[in-house]
Amino acid sequence: MTVAPKREDYDVVVIGAGPAGLAAAATSAEAGLSTLLLDENIGPGGQVFRAISSTPVTDRNQLGADYWVGADLVQALRASNAEVIHRATVWSLDRNLDIAVSIGGASAFVKAKRVILATGALERPFPIPGWTLPGVMTAGAAQTMLKSSALVPDGRTVIAGQGPLLWLLAAQILRLGGRIDRILDTTERGNYFAALPHAFAFLTSPYFAKGLSMMREVKAKVQVVSGVTELAASGDGQLAGVSYVAGGKRDTIPADLLLLHQGVVPNVNLAMSAGIEHRWDDLQLCWSPVLDASCGSSVAGIAIAGDGAGIGGANAAVVRGRIAARAAVEALAPAAAAKLAPMATLRSDLAKAERGRLFLDTLFRPAPQFRIPSGDTIVCRCEEVTAKDVLDSVAIGATGPNQLKAYRRTGMGPCQGRLCGLTVTELMAQARGKTPQEIGYYRLRAPVKPITLAELAAVPKSEADVKAVVRG
Amino acid sequence: MFRRSEQDKRPQVQIFVDGVAVAARQGDTVSAALLASGVDARRSTAVSGAPRLPYCMMGVCFDCLVTIDGVGNRQGCLVPVAEGMQVEIQKGKREIGR
Numbered sequence: 159m160t161v162a163p164k165r166e167d168y169d170v171v172v173i174g175a176g177p178a179g180l181a182a183a184a185t186s187a188e189a190g191l192s193t194l195l196l197d198e199n200i201g202p203g204g205q206v207f208r209a210i211s212s213t214p215v216t217d218r219n220q221l222g223a224d225y226w227v228g229a230d231l232v233q234a235l236r237a238s239n240a241e242v243i244h245r246a247t248v249w250s251l252d253r254n255l256d257i258a259v260s261i262g263g264a265s266a267f268v269k270a271k272r273v274i275l276a277t278g279a280l281e282r283p284f285p286i287p288g289w290t291l292p293g294v295m296t297a298g299a300a301q302t303m304l305k306s307s308a309l310v311p312d313g314r315t316v317i318a319g320q321g322p323l324l325w326l327l328a329a330q331i332l333r334l335g336g337r338i339d340r341i342l343d344t345t346e347r348g349n350y351f352a353a354l355p356h357a358f359a360f361l362t363s364p365y366f367a368k369g370l371s372m373m374r375e376v377k378a379k380v381q382v383v384s385g386v387t388e389l390a391a392s393g394d395g396q397l398a399g400v401s402y403v404a405g406g407k408r409d410t411i412p413a414d415l416l417l418l419h420q421g422v423v424p425n426v427n428l429a430m431s432a433g434i435e436h437r438w439d440d441l442q443l444c445w446s447p448v449l450d451a452s453c454g455s456s457v458a459g460i461a462i463a464g465d466g467a468g469i470g471g472a473n474a475a476v477v478r479g480r481i482a483a484r485a486a487v488e489a490l491a492p493a494a495a496a497k498l499a500p501m502a503t504l505r506s507d508l509a510k511a512e513r514g515r516l517f518l519d520t521l522f523r524p525a526p527q528f529r530i531p532s533g534d535t536i537v538c539r540c541e542e543v544t545a546k547d548v549l550d551s552v553a554i555g556a557t558g559p560n561q562l563k564a565y566r567r568t569g570m571g572p573c574q575g576r577l578c579g580l581t582v583t584e585l586m587a588q589a590r591g592k593t594p595q596e597i598g599y600y601r602l603r604a605p606v607k608p609i610t611l612a613e614l615a616a617v618p619k620s621e622a623d624v625k626a627v628v629r630g
Numbered sequence: 631m632f633r634r635s636e637q638d639k640r641p642q643v644q645i646f647v648d649g650v651a652v653a654a655r656q657g658d659t660v661s662a663a664l665l666a667s668g669v670d671a672r673r674s675t676a677v678s679g680a681p682r683l684p685y686c687m688m689g690v691c692f693d694c695l696v697t698i699d700g701v702g703n704r705q706g707c708l709v710p711v712a713e714g715m716q717v718e719i720q721k722g723k724r725e726i727g728r
Binding site: 198199200205209212214215216217245280281290292293294295296298299300302303306307308309310311312313334335395396414415425539540541542571572573576577608 | 677691
């Protein structure tokens with residue numbers, strides 16, 4: 159089952175088979191470039207089109223038309239000559255465009271003339287008291303199980319947070335006959351006013367009507383509490399209850415499953431480890447790469463497409479994938495670019511796909527208390543470091559996330575900061591009276607996913623490699 | 631916590647969890663199969679021994695770590711089930727040689 163790449167060199171290597179990666183690889187291969195698509199999951203689709211080729215949910219209405227768009231992308235990819243490898247974890251990418259990838263417990267190395275990173279997004283950390291308890295998961299986790307295994311919540315289920323995905327998930331769970339006891343909406347009241355100036359663009363985007371009808375569908379069946387300003391999970395070794403404050407009133411409800419969601423943020427690990435410059439985005443409250451109009455990054459030859467380039471949603475991801483791929487074709491095989499959609503058309507498609515984004519970003523900008531925890535709330539899930547631990551370290555001299563590693567090991571566990579990095583940056587920025595940009599982020603390095611020493615030791619070595627580390 | 635929708639017609643696959651036979655479906659990840667099975671799949675952390683279940687199901691959080699066919703620290707959410715697969719709930723850190 160484990161298949162190594164067929165060649166050592168490719169014109170284009172695309173990393174990630176979500177909407178951006180599927181579109182990029184198909185475009186690049188159609189133009190005749192040798193193209194390799196590497197993806198960590200079992201099948202194509204990324205998160206938004208998860209299990210698109212294998213889902214047991216056969217009633218197309220249940221997952222919705224926006225999901226099935228993914229099937230066309232997969233078909234276009236399969237019709238192209240792109241080489242595709244799944245269950246392939248890229249663990250290193252450097253400035254020379256050398257890529258190390260782990261497939262079935264063995265590492266392979268390929269070199270690219272152009273790399274398109276389509277590593278997408280992950281859910282923003284939601285560090286509330288008790289968020290490490292068994293029974294507390296992300297909304298995306300529940301959606302992954304729903305799409306790939308037709309699994310639905312059946313115990314007492316609470317969904318808490320905000321954003322479009324939360325309502326989509328709730329609608330999908332209900333359509334599949336799953337159970338939701340209550341939805342706790344954490345959208346800040348002030349955000350409605352702040353978002354108002356951007357409402358027109360949103361009203362004229364396709365998201366508006368869809369979003370509204372989905373919220374109506376859910377609200378007809380589930381009790382929704384809005385204006386939630388505090389949230390905590392409790393239980394002894396297992397989730398037992400969720401307590402919250404809304405409108406100044408505290409309530410606690412028994413629960414077996416709590417699904418959390420407050421938006422998604424770029425998955426920056428591979429891009430940052432390659433040395434790509436990122437800036438703090440004060441609206442989306444995350445790190446976004448600095449890119450040119452063709453998705454090119456600060457490292458020559460590496461482009462970033464999809465939500466890894468800044469959150470834009472699935473439609474924008476597809477267009478960005480095509481833009482990045484077209485730029486690669488223009489550079490490597492200019493004559494073939496004539497076959498592809500013109501850049502001007504793609505850029506106008508992108509503007510259309512991004513319509514209304516500013517409204518969503520402003521409305522669903524998470525409240526500070528749900529991003530910057532205090533006291534005993536765990537910040538780093540892997541190393542079990544609390545907010546108080548971080549603040550104590552700041553008090554005795556830790557200046558930023560990298561110094562904090564030496565004090566507390568934050569970000570040094572297996573997730574490599576993916577679930578604590580943003581929290582640590584914002585928490586330290588607040589404690590030190592600095593901006594997140596000034597505080598910075600973890601210095602990320604290969605391997606960006608853990609691999610075994612045995613796998614590293616089995617990597618082919620030249621005589622010079624051995625000489626460099628052997629004494630005498 | 632979770633149950634299977636009736637429309638799921640995928641063939642069954644039998645895996646073993648700490649030696650006990652568990653019915654999964656073809657295409658399930660190990661983590662999805664564990665959560666669907668109703669068995670107590672809580673691992674315990676390497677640092678404090680606190681109980682955990684999968685959090686993200688997309689390869690990011692590492693709270694789904696399990697021992698699969700004798701190899702520890704596997705991300706259960708990224709590995710598909712296979713007939714006869716031996717899954718062990720991992721307590722604490724990965725052991726040397728596993």
